[in-house]
Amino acid sequence: MPTRGLAAIDQSDVRSAYRRWAPVYDHTFGKFVEAAARTVTARANCFSGRLLEAGVGTGLALPHYGPNLGVTGIDLSPDMLERARERVSKRGQGNVEALLEMDAMALEFADASFDVAVAMFVMTVVPDPARVMHELARVTKPGGKVLICNHFSVEDGFRGAVERRLSRYAARLGWRPEFPVETVLVSDRLELVSRTPVKPFGFFTLLEFRRLT
Numbered sequence: 001m002p003t004r005g006l007a008a009i010d011q012s013d014v015r016s017a018y019r020r021w022a023p024v025y026d027h028t029f030g031k032f033v034e035a036a037a038r039t040v041t042a043r044a045n046c047f048s049g050r051l052l053e054a055g056v057g058t059g060l061a062l063p064h065y066g067p068n069l070g071v072t073g074i075d076l077s078p079d080m081l082e083r084a085r086e087r088v089s090k091r092g093q094g095n096v097e098a099l100l101e102m103d104a105m106a107l108e109f110a111d112a113s114f115d116v117a118v119a120m121f122v123m124t125v126v127p128d129p130a131r132v133m134h135e136l137a138r139v140t141k142p143g144g145k146v147l148i149c150n151h152f153s154v155e156d157g158f159r160g161a162v163e164r165r166l167s168r169y170a171a172r173l174g175w176r177p178e179f180p181v182e183t184v185l186v187s188d189r190l191e192l193v194s195r196t197p198v199k200p201f202g203f204f205t206l207l208e209f210r211r212l213t
């Protein structure tokens with residue numbers, strides 16, 4: 001059941017949107033999010049152990065994770081994953097342990113499997129963001145970190161008006177322009193530790209959570 005008040009997107013919207021995006025993603029949206037992805041991986045590299053990247057896409061961030069992290073990437077879109085696999089096979093990235101087709105709303109991992117869980121530019125796209133937050137909390141070890149980087153909408157001003165207008169096209173766009181931060185503040189097992197605006201122009205926000213015991 002999608003989170004109430006959010007534009008409806010289902011798994012087939014996501015798969016078909018990212019089938020279209022996959023061939024051009026790295027040269028379009030990928031360029032726009034590059035700096036933010038670097039900020040997130042730099043933060044993730046402060047930790048060590050097993051890292052899950054949910055919605056890994058074409059694997060843009062994969063080259064930036066340090067050797068202290070063993071990385072598992074999952075994504076719903078086989079077309080995006082194919083690009084991620086090509087990237088890893090070209091670069092020979094030994095710290096990428098697995099790239100799996102999987103739904104972030106129903107992770108096929110045991111509880112407390114990862115030290116760090118990351119989702120970048122994914123939460124506005126998933127059919128049920130609250131369920132993803134609960135799943136990320138479940139698979140992260142107590143004391144571990146969950147890093148969410150996303151665009152969160154504002155109520156007021158010109159930007160708020162544009163986001164509200166665009167919202168009716170959410171299924172076609174494959175993401176939700178109108179997306180308040182409260183949508184991801186849903187798990188009582190996750191403590192919000194910091195909230196940092198990131199480039200470009202603070203358009204994205206990096207939320208860092210600690211998994212409570």
Ligand SMILES: C[S@@+](CC[C@H](N)C(=O)[O-])C[C@H]1O[C@@H](n2cnc3c(N)ncnc32)[C@H](O)[C@@H]1O
Pocket residue numbers: 014018030033037054055056057058059060061074075076077080102103104105119120121122125126127
């Ligand atoms: C905007 S892209 C971001 C990709 C990547 N994180 C990056 O930084 O470039 C969003 C990705 O989330 C994936 N996605 C959407 N819903 C998903 C779900 N329920 N489970 C797993 N991946 C999902 C899409 O297939 C797509 O690859």
